[in-house]
Amino acid sequence: MSTLYHGGPIHPWADARTVEALLVRDGRVVASGALDELDARGAARVDLGGAHAFPGFTDAHVHVWKVGQLRTTLLDLREATSLDDLAAMVAERHAQLPEGAWLWGRGWNEARLGGSPTRDLLDRLAPGRPVLLTRTCAHIHAVSTPALERAGIHADTPAPAGGEIDFARGILTETAYGLVYGAMPEPTQAQFEAWILAGLTYLKALGFTAATDPAVDPPLYAAYRALDAAGRLPIRVNLLYIRRPDGGAATYPLPQKHVSPTLRCDSVKFFTDGGLSGATAAVSVPFRDTGTRGVLRFDTAELYELAREAHVAGFRIGAHAIGDVALTQLLGVYARLAREHPGGPRHRIEHFGLPDAEHLRLARELDVIAVPQPVFLHELRANYDRYVPDELAGQVFPLRAMFDAGLDVAFSSDGPVVRELRPLSGLAAAVAEPYVPGQAVTLDQALGAYTRGGAVAHGDDHERGTLEPGNHADLTILEGDLFDTDPQSWPDIPVRAGVVAGLGADPARTP
Secondary structure, X not given: OEEEEEOOOEXXXXXXXXXXXXXXXXXXXXXXXXHHHOOOOOOEEEEOXXXXXXXXXXXXXXXXXXXXXXXXXXXXXXXXXXXHHHHHHHHHHHHHOOOOOOEEEEEEOHHHHOOOOOHHHHXXXXXXXXXXXXXXXXXXXXXXXXXXXXXXXXOOOOOOOOEEEEOOXXXXXXXXXXXXXXXXXXXXXXXXXXXXXXXXXXXXXXXXXXXXXXXXXXXXXXXHHHHHHOOOOOOEEEEEXXXXXXXXXXXXXXXXXXXXXXXXXXXXXXXXXXXXOOOOOOOOOOOOOOOOOOOEOOOHHHHHHHHHHHHHOOOEEEEEEOOHHHHHHHHHXXXXXXXXOOXXXXXXXXXXXXOOHHHHHHHHHOOOEEEOOOOHHHHOHHHHHHHOOXXXXXXXXXXXXXXXXXOEEOOOOOOOOOOOOXXXXXXXXXXXXXXXXXXXXXXXXXXXXXXXXXXXXXXXXXXXXXXXXXXXXXXXXXXXXXXXXXXXXXXXXXEOOOEOOOOOOOOOOOO
8 A cells, every 4th residue: 555645845864855745555665855856656645734744753762561550550749849749749649549559759859849748748638548659750758657567667677779669758760669659559460551542542642653662570471462463553663671670689580582573572671779859870070958868779799790791682771860970870881781791782861860071971882772751951950959969960851961962862751740741842852941051952852862763772773763675664744844844842732643654543634
């Protein structure tokens, strides 16, 4: 089957260059160019109606099932602007739940609330109920007394390696979360599938045609495999399979690799430190306000051995590293892998939050792919102002420096860490809201990071990321002209649902 797209500017390389028409056959680009020069005999015609068509956008780091969970069953606290707001939400949900059921929520941010929820507060709001409220960054968690009791956590319980327990306040950080999560009822595969589909359907509605889910454990992987086998995944998905779950020293074995047109799992995930917005990233200079230096989750020797096992087996690695100390540790591990086991796959750094010049130089030398989140610069700026020490403020997500260093950069949202997942909001933040003066990127660079960069990070840039002949004809279609609109207005431009070649009905078709 052939399709001819026309009637609006088409951007095959995700920049200002355009063509009049795009010819697609069996889901692959055949040719592009002037409308009267393409042999479109027998092709179905899709009139773009003046809209702009780009290679399909990728969110290269978004917790798909958690996005879906917040849109369906989880208490969403991201809009709370005070502790009173949070209290009202928790009390209302408590009244709706059956006795003994867990109350699970996510999204609180002390910079918006004016303080953090505590064990005493949760005990008053939901007496007798186990409550788990995860901070927006997912690195800090507030729990009630019944939740601590069900998890077997007492005042003298030692924290697992890479985690912290503040028993008096009911606050758990990093790996200590696993102690409570392990005490909760395990979701069924059907629940995981429903959350995955809710998340992916939402991302497609925002215009995305591909996404990386960056922390997948065995039950979640089984749910993805089942959906893929049933042909139910609405966009292309890349998985980072977690090696070390929170809460203990156990390590998951390497997964079975899987590559299909809609699902890829040939990468593994490590968390090396915490988050920047909650002051748990591993840093060399103490955070303001807390006086702490964050949490480094792994001993370097152990991280190397786990990474080596994956690297030698041909798995790509996507490792979370934000603080400058964590980046030094991770890049040292990657450098040793390259030195002792050359010729392996390319690896990623998720977030890349506080790199200095040497981190950037070494990342380029090692051919590392950077996966930052420009929307953080808009949504979490108040947290950075509060916590980041002056000595490190010049290193906060320096997007322009990543491009200048010659890195492949893939943009993402890290949803549901943030409320805003729309790609045009990420574009606007990258171009117009740098944390550090001089670190704004160009529109072409930002578009490339959502298109070709995302494909590079997924490992399928040989057939996706541009609309060149032979590539998948995945499209993101915008109802406005980015190149002739102020960046602050980009988020207001309507975006059609993503068009994923070969998957279901084409939402770009005219009736």
